[in-house]
Amino acid sequence: MAETRYVKAITAALADSLASDSRVILFGEDVARPGGPFNATKGLLEQFGPDRVRDTPISEAAIVGAAVGAAMSGLKPVVEIMFMDFTTLAMDALVNQAAKARFMFGGQCSVPMVLRAPHGAGVNAGPQHSQCLEAWFAHIPGLKVVCPATPADAYGLLRSAIDDPDPVIYVEHKALYGTKGEMPEPCPLVPIGQARIARAGTDISIVTYGAMLHTCLGAAEKLAAEGVDAEVIDLRSLQPWDEAAVLASLSRTHRLLLVHEAVEAFGVGAEIAARMADAGFDELDAPIVRVGAPFMPVPFAKSLEAQYVPSEARILEAARRVLA
């Protein structure tokens, strides 16, 4: 068990996948020689050679389309889109091709590809470099979506995503790259679709994912000081998401708070809330409350971005509303 940075866990998962499966290849803008804009692919070119780790021009649509074609032809491509905001340029390949090929060709092929996409604010990168768009992908049958919050999960989910026979959108949080966490050696794979109880509790279920996990854990500690024992669930996978785990938690606490950095309206939390307002209705003792970004583009200025990203204070306020 050693402390590892989130970004290093990603690199390790890529290296281990490249080493263990000769079908795995990596490509994207500046991922090879430069080692990736966020250093996530550092050293991999040197280790695995230019056939398997390659730089591409700035051609997002063709890159992702090529990943689909390569996956249909038996490789397991892992492509990087530098900022999740740029997936806007590759939506056809993801949504009309990758997601549908298996189904619409009658199961003749699958599309075992992974798209890595950093999302999230916190570095004042402004409106076109900070968005959290995972809800789009979770809405598309045929795609899977995961979003790790810790180094161990970053490793375990990436390896699972690469092993998966179907296309997986692997969402990383830019602000987490430098954070550290325990990573067991060897680090186990994390099955897609399985949530984790990050903090057990009895009074309220706080369901979250990605970077917000840490904010939620902080809020839970504050709540503990107020005598409230919060359970914090880290979804880890968003499509499929672990409905059973959320329902089980709700059945223990009877109160539900959903937290994510993505815009609240029409975000991932809406689906969880909607399911629980149906399947979990009898368990609910209070309104389901969500905390997400406000309905505005991600602003640049420090003072604005700081208020944009959901804070511990906002989570506490929301929790108190659920507990009232």
Add this chain to the structure above:
Amino acid sequence: MAETRYVKAITAALADSLASDSRVILFGEDVARPGGPFNATKGLLEQFGPDRVRDTPISEAAIVGAAVGAAMSGLKPVVEIMFMDFTTLAMDALVNQAAKARFMFGGQCSVPMVLRAPHGAGVNAGPQHSQCLEAWFAHIPGLKVVCPATPADAYGLLRSAIDDPDPVIYVEHKALYGTKGEMPEPCPLVPIGQARIARAGTDISIVTYGAMLHTCLGAAEKLAAEGVDAEVIDLRSLQPWDEAAVLASLSRTHRLLLVHEAVEAFGVGAEIAARMADAGFDELDAPIVRVGAPFMPVPFAKSLEAQYVPSEARILEAARRVLA
């Protein structure tokens, strides 16, 4: 008051907007000489000339980007994307440019453009020509989204969308083009963000939009025969949506059913359900139930598509569950 076809109402709204505002221009693939793939722009080239009604090559990204630029420069472009599935090729222009320009430029300009996009199944057009992707756009601050179900609303919402100073995604349903409905003369504008009670009732609120309105109204009649008086709300606008109207209806009926053709998971209904599980919690006497498409691509075969699109039977079954 005369009967008009849905597609003719769209043509009329375009013609009236072109006639009344010289800034309005139309472009898209085959919209001018051929009169539009669905005949929605028939006769407009002849009436308004090639400067204002023009055919474009198959270049979705550039077309929509050009609409953004033209709108920033004082025109009011209305662009057609032939099938909503093809908006995947223009997401950058819509999401990173149109939606954000006003905000990120500090209010210096607005982007008064309309994107018309036909969605929906029912014509066996298969997995890449049938999707309902409106939830994506509703998630994006800066965009507005409307989806008319009747000829009068098709007219009234399109005129409002064109008049609107901000970018509006105007979603049409292919299967509705040939349907008829009353259209008053002159036909009033329909404000964006205002729902309509399509059928007043007291026992359950069925909230829907687009083509599903008609299926819901059919289901409501069946329920009436069973002694259940259903209220049917046609949202008409999805972003912003009329929370007050839905809440008011829920406060009368205490039971809520959401219906749309889009995939249920992470669809528009999730947001409505989530809001009502919060703001409307105290009004709820039963689980909130949703009816949407199953989690699969839109299948081609008649037998499959018929079961894919939410049916009256599925709505009735869901309503009975809410009423149980």
Add this chain to the structure above:
Amino acid sequence: MKAPASGPKAMATMAAEEPSEGLRKPAARKPNRTAKSNTSSVAKRPAELPKDALLDLYQTMLLVRRAEQRLSALFADGEIPGFIHLSIGQEAVAAGVCQALAAQDSIASTHRGHGHSLAKGVDLEAFFLEIMGKREGICGGRGGSMHVADMAVGMLGANGIVGAGLSLALGSALAHQLRRERRVVAAFFGDGAMAEGLLHECLNLAALWKLPLLFVCENNGWSEFSPTSRQFAGSLEGLAKTFGIPYRRVDGNDVEAVALAATAAVEVARGGGPQALECMTGRVRGHFEGDPQRYRDAEELAQLPKIDPIPRAAARLRALKVSAAALQELSEKVDRRIEAAVARGRQGTLPDFQEALADVYTRPSTSPRAGV
């Protein structure tokens, strides 16, 4: 219906290796980049095809023609759901290009892909079953005309998105290159697709990476209801030249010319390096069935029968001393195959909804065919 051992395909000097799952030599660093790109013209070849090769091509064209004529009738009778795009009059492109490919080579196709499918060897019955929306269809009835695919014969799919097949072909060619397979991918696209930016990106990537990729533009002059002359100010020739990709233009209604040019291009591409082939042809039917084509000149339409590739090939065959009786027999054989396929199509069962729903993702029990 196809005879891989004869015709221009047999002229290819190098047989393709067997496909493998992973990269053959994970440690190897460099793809095969020995073959020089050359932007010059068609390789030296006999200007005419041997009789047997031409007969093969004729038979393929006839199969496509009759299949589509039958589809047209079935569509008019309501036996086909959705909409279908026919390639009648363009059969020489599909036949000529696919005969130049080896069985292990693959293609990516378009919305107008029936000819490509049949020429690449998709099973005729499974093809009709699919388009008629039946469970036994090659795609289980889930895709229909616009999504016919058959991984077993290297048909990577028709595509409902104009231009999208280009990048799928690019990725497939990358897989072949990395596995040192010497397999080639042909990407069909229409003249209308030339306006899509994806073409530009794929030309660039194919050139940079020297991929075994053949860009085949099936230029029928129309993009839906608009002539391409009003849609595209550039040219494939100019683009190919800009990216250093050898380019050939042929009469797309002369099946021999297509086959010879495609064979030459495929041979170079197999050595490593993209090639472009533009086949000039004409669209005979409407954009889709049911399109009355009011936007077209009577004169233009009247010209089309005169350049029909099938009578042209028949005349050549007669000159090569193939008897009228032999051609007649062949024609009847094709018709019998088609009728049998239609009959089979009608007998097909309706796809089961639950079965389809369970196949959106790979289940441990479902084993997809090996990738192509």
Add this chain to the structure above:
Amino acid sequence: MKAPASGPKAMATMAAEEPSEGLRKPAARKPNRTAKSNTSSVAKRPAELPKDALLDLYQTMLLVRRAEQRLSALFADGEIPGFIHLSIGQEAVAAGVCQALAAQDSIASTHRGHGHSLAKGVDLEAFFLEIMGKREGICGGRGGSMHVADMAVGMLGANGIVGAGLSLALGSALAHQLRRERRVVAAFFGDGAMAEGLLHECLNLAALWKLPLLFVCENNGWSEFSPTSRQFAGSLEGLAKTFGIPYRRVDGNDVEAVALAATAAVEVARGGGPQALECMTGRVRGHFEGDPQRYRDAEELAQLPKIDPIPRAAARLRALKVSAAALQELSEKVDRRIEAAVARGRQGTLPDFQEALADVYTRPSTSPRAGV
């Protein structure tokens, strides 16, 4: 800082008309397409600029240089949030192209847009305030360095999406054409952006519609951390030729050459029809501030000071008998302006969150400036 009445701009024969809100003649059918496209070379012009014009350009370059040097220091000191991309060493492109434009003409810019902004006339204080994230910034502090825009001077925005400005410029040019305004739009893009399919689509549309659009490629040889030679197998020259768009290549570090070529191109574009201008330059700083550029050759970096456009222009001015004292005075004047702007930037207030939140959509009370 800019002198619209002098320099190459003054050479333009036709003054731009005033902008109007709607289309001037709604009934008119044809845009002005009289000016002939020509794919030939630079129009006949004096090979050298008059002294005053050169002095203007020099001053603009100096302003950009000093502003960016100051930004670099502020960034290092933590006074600028996010990340910034500097155009140091590339100032001649921004200065030369923008001086060729009339005040009513507009530009679309890139992530590396400081030079374009200042050369087009964005207010220096509002510019610093924006990049420092202040409420009084030109965009209220909501956009920052990557989104500086000023509709009042025809600056349609820097852009965080590589290539995206091209289609915005296309639409803006369409608006000008339809309103018969004789206004030109210049779209700046980097060499890395040439790999994006959007360029292809925009070249085609601009050519088809004969739009008053100047494609300006600022070719600094790098696309982030990769040399463009490994990224792009084509050339702008080849693409322009393919689409029938007149193309010019200039030494992008020779401000006179840029100004003359841009002026010639703008004049033709104003008559109707796109033009392409490729300015060969070099990136001096890292991709963004803080990038140590380990991936670059020491030798390449050592060459850059030798082609620095600013000393080159200074030498020319000295040869034209501008005194060293005059240049010194000018330099001090620029520095004073910069320091005043920085001081103002520091005094700026923090943007208010509620105010921003209320400005996502147009409110009846908010009246955006007239479109440009």
